[in-house]
Amino acid sequence: MASTSRDRIMTEALRLFGEQGFAKTSVAQIEQAAGLSGGSGALYRHFKSKDELLVRAVASRLDDRAEWDQFLSPEFALTAALDSVTGGGSTVDMIVALCRIGLARLDHDRDVTRILLRDNSIPAELLEVFRQREYAVVMAAVTRGLRELAGDRVRDQDWDATAAVLVGALAHFWMMGDIFDGGHPANIGEDRYLRATAEMIAARLDWAGTEGEDRG
Template identity: 55%
Template sequence: MPTTTRQRIITEALRLFGERGYAATTIAQIEDAAGLSPGSGSLYRHFRSKDQLLYEAVGETLADRGEWAQYFDPDFSVTELMAQIAPDADLVDTITLLCQVGLGRLEHDRDVTRILFRDNSIPSDVLEVFRRNEFLQALSAISRGLAELAGPHPAEQDWDALATVVLSAVSQFWVESDAYGGLHPSGIGTERYLRTLAATIAARLTPQP
């Protein structure tokens, strides 16, 4: 499908912001990468400023959830999904799979993830877009999923706090791995890390004698 000039600008701007940093990327560099005449001001036909470009690019990218949309649905059921794709999976397997879904989401929007987690030069209103449109919604989805996995008689839990632990652990692992070219600096592989994290969370969900 052919892309519009506006879409090319967004794609190349996010790539440059993710690689070089927001403050270090110029309008001319974005124009050049998008196939426009660098320094011509052609970008301003589509966006009033670099700030507006970033704001809209992040918002539109996060809104396009694709295959991840089902996980954000308030009616999404973890147990129903696992019954379809892995009926023999245990609790650790299930949580590991959900963590892999989270990593996949971060990797799919790699440029946005880099901007938000590794760049301290971006405007606060862009951070608020991420917090409102992605972080809080993902947190809510994880919280509901953990409560569902705990069964009908769960131990007393602060589900939102536990969901924050999961989300932060997955996100930080991605950020640290990305900074080192895809391999976590500890040398621990993704599967090993996620299964250990899943086992830790599963222990919280399992009733203790």
């Protein structure tokens, strides 16, 4: 299906915002990149302003969940899926698999991630769009996954905070790799980083279970 002028504007705007920054990208540049006459004002037939374009383009990209949609469904058995992916692997293996899913999502949203993590000129409205449509949804899925991995042995731990640590670790690794052209400044590869992250989260699961037994 052929893309519309509106679709092309949103796609090219996100790319330019991600590469150059929101403030440094002009309406004329977006129009030209979208195959329109630069400086013609054609963008304003679809969007009232560059700010509105940014918010709507980001919301559209975040709503494009594709294969990630299943992982974010409240009814989805996340641990069963991770168990299948790892071939019955350990808890650490399943957390590593979960981390890879998260990194793939960050790559899918590369332009959006760059805008949010590296651009301080974006409007506040965009942060709320991201918080509601992406971060809150992802956090809910990761928190649910941690609870599933912990099982019945522990129920009252602060899995929201643990999920925030895990999501933050992935965002940091992705951002450092993006800034340093694919390599972490500490010269730690993806496999090592994800394994270390997974081992710490798995230790938290084990510790929480032992703590629950001690209280019992």
